[in-house]
Amino acid sequence: MREPDWYCDEVVPKLIDVDVVRETEQVLAFRPPVRGFGTDHVIVVPKRHVRSLLELEPGLSADLLQVVQEVTRGFVDAHGGCQVLTTLGDEQHNRHLHLHVAAGEGVARFVSRR
Numbered sequence: 001m002r003e004p005d006w007y008c009d010e011v012v013p014k015l016i017d018v019d020v021v022r023e024t025e026q027v028l029a030f031r032p033p034v035r036g037f038g039t040d041h042v043i044v045v046p047k048r049h050v051r052s053l054l055e056l057e058p059g060l061s062a063d064l065l066q067v068v069q070e071v072t073r074g075f076v077d078a079h080g081g082c083q084v085l086t087t088l089g090d091e092q093h094n095r096h097l098h099l100h101v102a103a104g105e106g107v108a109r110f111v112s113r114r
């Protein structure tokens with residue numbers, strides 16, 4: 001049975017209203033309609049189906065990372081910092097590679113602030 005895939009089914013064909021932050025031939029970056037976490041949150045996905053980071057090919061990874069870099073540059077300018085996060089294996093609920101860029105209250109804290 002095919003796994004549900006919100007990105008291929010609705011986001012990339014733009015069947016739902018998402019706030020597009022950056023779009024290239026191969027990559028889409030957008031703010032989701034319901035913010036996932038943080039006070040600002042952008043999701044970056046390849047437009048063609050790639051299951052996870054483990055299946056990502058070098059040609060596409062360069063494009064994907066370039067968009068992540070552009071998005072994060074904006075986040076650092078606007079918020080002072082951000083996190084980039086992706087999930088794999090049992091931790092990955094939507095089986096289409098997606099990278100979260102998030103900033104502000106509600107993001108995971110890997111180290112405590114003083």
Ligand SMILES: [Zn+2]
Nearest residue numbers: 005008049096
């Ligand atoms: Zn997909």
